[in-house]
Amino acid sequence: MAAVILRGAGWDGETTVAQLSLRGIKKRFRDTAVLHGIDLEIGDREFVVFVGPSGCGKSTLLRLIAGLDPITEGEFVLNGTRMNDVAPSRRGIAMVFQSYALYPHMNVYENMAFGARLMGLEKPEVERRIAETAAMLRLEPLLKRKPRELSGGQRQRVAIGRALVRKPDVFLLDEPLSNLDAALRSEVRLEIAKLHREIGGTMIYVTHDQVEAMTLADKIVVMNNGRIEQVGSPRDLYETPANTFVATFIGSPRMALVDVTRDGNRLVVANGGALAPGALPAAETLKLGLRPDAVHLSRGQGSEGLSARVEYTEYLGDNAYVYVRLVDGTLLSARTTPNDLYAPDEAVTVSLTPGAAHYFSAEDGRRLNP
Numbered sequence: 001m002a003a004v005i006l007r008g009a010g011w012d013g014e015t016t017v018a019q020l021s022l023r024g025i026k027k028r029f030r031d032t033a034v035l036h037g038i039d040l041e042i043g044d045r046e047f048v049v050f051v052g053p054s055g056c057g058k059s060t061l062l063r064l065i066a067g068l069d070p071i072t073e074g075e076f077v078l079n080g081t082r083m084n085d086v087a088p089s090r091r092g093i094a095m096v097f098q099s100y101a102l103y104p105h106m107n108v109y110e111n112m113a114f115g116a117r118l119m120g121l122e123k124p125e126v127e128r129r130i131a132e133t134a135a136m137l138r139l140e141p142l143l144k145r146k147p148r149e150l151s152g153g154q155r156q157r158v159a160i161g162r163a164l165v166r167k168p169d170v171f172l173l174d175e176p177l178s179n180l181d182a183a184l185r186s187e188v189r190l191e192i193a194k195l196h197r198e199i200g201g202t203m204i205y206v207t208h209d210q211v212e213a214m215t216l217a218d219k220i221v222v223m224n225n226g227r228i229e230q231v232g233s234p235r236d237l238y239e240t241p242a243n244t245f246v247a248t249f250i251g252s253p254r255m256a257l258v259d260v261t262r263d264g265n266r267l268v269v270a271n272g273g274a275l276a277p278g279a280l281p282a283a284e285t286l287k288l289g290l291r292p293d294a295v296h297l298s299r300g301q302g303s304e305g306l307s308a309r310v311e312y313t314e315y316l317g318d319n320a321y322v323y324v325r326l327v328d329g330t331l332l333s334a335r336t337t338p339n340d341l342y343a344p345d346e347a348v349t350v351s352l353t354p355g356a357a358h359y360f361s362a363e364d365g366r367r368l369n370p
């Protein structure tokens with residue numbers, strides 16, 4: 001079979017455009033308001049990842065885009081056309097679910113053919129598309145097998161293949177890797193990234209997994225309680241989180257927040273010492289945000305810095321995280337080398353890597369960096 005090379009311009013060089021606008025989207029299930037007004041622009045061929053705590057409304061938003069549930073209020077516009085009342089099958093959108101949802105009595109070929117036939121495609125076109133998709137996803141040896149004769153990763157590839165055969169303009173993936181073990185997750189993750197480069201479609205992907213979000217996304221949408229907290233590139237969100245929610249949600253181990261009071265150019269922690277990290281915002285009281293690479297530890301009680309005690313150490317082979325507790329009870333993590341380990345309960349002094357501190361309002365958690 002000839003190799004299928006699809007680069008950037010959609011399938012077989014066909015150019016499709018898929019630009020989505022969500023405008024003031026609200027969703028209520030009877031009396032329960034789940035989405036409170038979502039405004040979001042998704043560009044053609046963008047890979048957008050929705051993240052947020054369980055129950056924040058990620059899957060609901062995806063289902064509204066797919067047309068599986070009606071939009072209560074607001075507008076969903078695809079390439080300039082209002083889609084609110086367009087049937088799911090006519091939206092040019094395909095969804096891949098966490099559960100795969102393959103038909104157990106059909107083999108892989110039939111599973112992939114089913115949706116394409118429903119679209120009314122002629123048999124030769126269905127065959128051509130399946131051959132193309134099977135080559136791309138390495139499914140050719142499996143076409144005659146039933147889903148129960150496949151591994152989890154293979155089933156997931158079939159579920160993705162079934163969506164691909166429809167040649168959607170927009171791809172929705174709802175936690176597609178959550179049923180896979182760690183090794184398979186990273187393998188299929190790489191395949192999805194490659195697929196996106198090759199077919200060039202617009203993809204919207206829901207996940208709980210930080211690594212998936214950071215590695216796959218052009219743009220991450222952080223949701224909380226039915227609202228968007230921030231939209232940005234993985235780097236934007238990591239380096240300039242808009243508020244304490246995003247700051248502590250993105251990054252692992254999570255950013256610690258320390259309550260501090262400003263005294264001139266120093267930041268004072270209640271009964272626990274002070275830091276002089278350079279330029280500071282004007283507010284009197286602040287939350288100081290520290291990621292593990294911002295925290296520097298030295299042994300013993302120093303005259304400058306914050307007093308802390310070691311709680312425990314996580315050794316990870318190439319590096320280690322040391323968790324220390326400040327006098328005010330805040331737990332911080334510091335990244336150290338595997339050669340620089342600390343004993344539980346050891347007294348240490350915390351200082352900061354210059355320029356690595358984040359500042360947030362003590363009142364509303366907004367970013368305040370000078």
Ligand SMILES: Nc1ncnc2c1ncn2[C@@H]1O[C@H](COP(=O)(O)OP(=O)(O)OP(=O)(O)O)[C@@H](O)[C@H]1O
Binds near residue numbers: 029054055059061
């Ligand atoms: N059909 C429904 N009827 C009533 N409430 C619903 C319905 N579907 C979802 N919800 C509620 O809407 C909220 C958002 O659910 P949703 O599944 O969108 O969250 P999620 O962010 O995808 O969560 P998870 O990460 O756990 O999958 C939840 O509180 C859920 O209970």
